[in-house]
Amino acid sequence: MIEVRDLWVKFGEKEVLKGLNLLIEEGKTTVVLGRSGIGKSVTMKCILGLIKPQRGQIYIDGEEFLGAGKARQKELISHIGMLMQNGALFDSLTVFDNIAFPLRYHRKYDEKEIGRRVHHYAEIVQIQDALDMMPKDLSGGMKRKAALARAIIQEPQYLFYDEPTTGLDPTSSALVEIAIRKLKDELKVTSLVVTHDIELVYFLAEEVALLEDGLILYKESRDKALHPGSEIYSNFIASREKLHRESGYV
Amino acid sequence: MSQDTIIPPTEWVLARNTIINKWMDFFYWLIKGQFPWRETWEQFKLVILNGWMTVFMGSVVQGIFVMWMAGFYGDMFGGYIWVGSMQMSEQISALKIMDVEPNTYLVIPRVIASTLAVPLFVGFSFGVAIFISWIFMAFFWDLSFEIFFLNAFSFIDPGMLTNSLLRALTIGFVTGLNAVALGFYPCNGAEDLGKATTKSMVINLFSLLLIDLAIGMVSASLSMGAPT
Numbered sequence: 350m351i352e353v354r355d356l357w358v359k360f361g362e363k364e365v366l367k368g369l370n371l372l373i374e375e376g377k378t379t380v381v382l383g384r385s386g387i388g389k390s391v392t393m394k395c396i397l398g399l400i401k402p403q404r405g406q407i408y409i410d411g412e413e414f415l416g417a418g419k420a421r422q423k424e425l426i427s428h429i430g431m432l433m434q435n436g437a438l439f440d441s442l443t444v445f446d447n448i449a450f451p452l453r454y455h456r457k458y459d460e461k462e463i464g465r466r467v468h469h470y471a472e473i474v475q476i477q478d479a480l481d482m483m484p485k486d487l488s489g490g491m492k493r494k495a496a497l498a499r500a501i502i503q504e505p506q507y508l509f510y511d512e513p514t515t516g517l518d519p520t521s522s523a524l525v526e527i528a529i530r531k532l533k534d535e536l537k538v539t540s541l542v543v544t545h546d547i548e549l550v551y552f553l554a555e556e557v558a559l560l561e562d563g564l565i566l567y568k569e570s571r572d573k574a575l576h577p578g579s580e581i582y583s584n585f586i587a588s589r590e591k592l593h594r595e596s597g598y599v
Numbered sequence: 600m601s602q603d604t605i606i607p608p609t610e611w612v613l614a615r616n617t618i619i620n621k622w623m624d625f626f627y628w629l630i631k632g633q634f635p636w637r638e639t640w641e642q643f644k645l646v647i648l649n650g651w652m653t654v655f656m657g658s659v660v661q662g663i664f665v666m667w668m669a670g671f672y673g674d675m676f677g678g679y680i681w682v683g684s685m686q687m688s689e690q691i692s693a694l695k696i697m698d699v700e701p702n703t704y705l706v707i708p709r710v711i712a713s714t715l716a717v718p719l720f721v722g723f724s725f726g727v728a729i730f731i732s733w734i735f736m737a738f739f740w741d742l743s744f745e746i747f748f749l750n751a752f753s754f755i756d757p758g759m760l761t762n763s764l765l766r767a768l769t770i771g772f773v774t775g776l777n778a779v780a781l782g783f784y785p786c787n788g789a790e791d792l793g794k795a796t797t798k799s800m801v802i803n804l805f806s807l808l809l810i811d812l813a814i815g816m817v818s819a820s821l822s823m824g825a826p827t
Contacts, residue, residue, distance in 0.1 A: 399695060423698055441642070
């Protein structure tokens with residue numbers, strides 16, 4: 350379980366997070382919804398130690414993360430894998446080498462075992478036919494799936510997804526969504542997804558949180574959040590429809 | 600002006616600090632980090648593939664080579680690493696999450712690739728220059744291949760080769776490391792990227808002059824042959 354308490358982040362004069370609280374429950378997929386530039390990725394990066402907040406506490410499996418020493422912080426985040434918005438694959442390496450990268454770098458296994466693991470995880474995310482290709486030859490969806498395989502090859506307990514379907518066509522989005530769902534079901538990982546894509550809520554979410562004005566304004570179960578009349582539904586999911594109506598064009 | 604007023608650093612001071620930090624980082628992580636051979640080899644191939652044609656031209660038109668050296672790495676390495684870009688900042692984050700020190704993966708392979716590539720470029724450039732000289736000699740004065748090459752190589756001695764190799768390695772190392780360091784120069788847009796690349800070129804041209812002077816003085820004091 351990961352718990353974020355009273356998180357404050359400021360860039361220059363701009364306050365991005367203003368006392369954010371969030372609970373990522375064990376074994377569940379929590380989706381954080383919010384408009385672009387509202388601080389969703391910042392929240393994720395704070396949990397991973399990539400951004401240092403001005404104030405607040407982050408508890409990973411009950412242990413305070415921000416106050417821990419560097420070595421302990423590294424140990425704590427070693428249980429977390431992350432899928433970046435654009436995949437962040439290394440251009441000079443093949444898909445196979447990209448997926449094998451963390452294992453090779455940390456010299457965890459011999460080449461035979463690395464090969465076995467790469468093929469296993471590539472099969473889970475359905476990228477096994479592209480292992481010899483270079484990232485530049487992959488479509489956006491394939492890149493994300495390759496990056497997903499790289500994120501899970503160290504068998505993390507938690508998986509974070511930063512806008513996993515942004516910029517993808519509907520078919521590619523669906524394939525990435527299925528890969529994420531499959532990982533959740535097969536590996537039983539606890540997931541945190543930040544997005545503004547409502548479809549992800551329908552397909553993946555178990556818990557839904559709405560980030561607005563630097564705070565988690567509402568957190569509801571999937572069924573409640575998707576129910577017309579709920580706070581999240583009326584404040585975010587139905588907001589497009591509402592604005593369309595107010596504009597007078599619909 | 601009150602004592603509390605913070606004076607923002609000028610662009611050149613920022614560039615200098617960025618370079619000093621990355622030079623220190625390079626040696627620290629070279630000693631401490633695991634050596635990424637695979638990435639070094641990939642970067643070396645990229646440098647050779649991207650550079651050989653310009654080196655060919657540089658060996659024909661004198662002066663291009665030095666100018667190219669100063670700008671090439673800045674454009675190739677600095678432009679790629681530029682931390683302000685979405686792709687690169689994501690890669691740096693991904694490396695940190697995988698507990699891989701970004702310096703060992705981004706800095707060391709590029710610096711070693713550039714250090715090893717420059718002596719090859721220089722050798723290639725000399726070879727092309729000598730061969731084209733022979734073509735002219737043969738065309739205008741009907742000079743034979745054997746006489747030309749026997750005389751051309753009779754001027755080369757071990758001291759001169761050592762001197763050239765030392766210059767080439769030092770130039771490759773310094774220009775490569777400066778260019779990579781300026782890739783970490785804080786940029787907020789395409790304009791800043793242009794500025795960083797220009798700085799890289801100016802700093803590298805200045806570095807080339809200093810290296811030439813320093814190695815020239817050392818080789819003169821050791822009575823090594825000076826390359827023409």
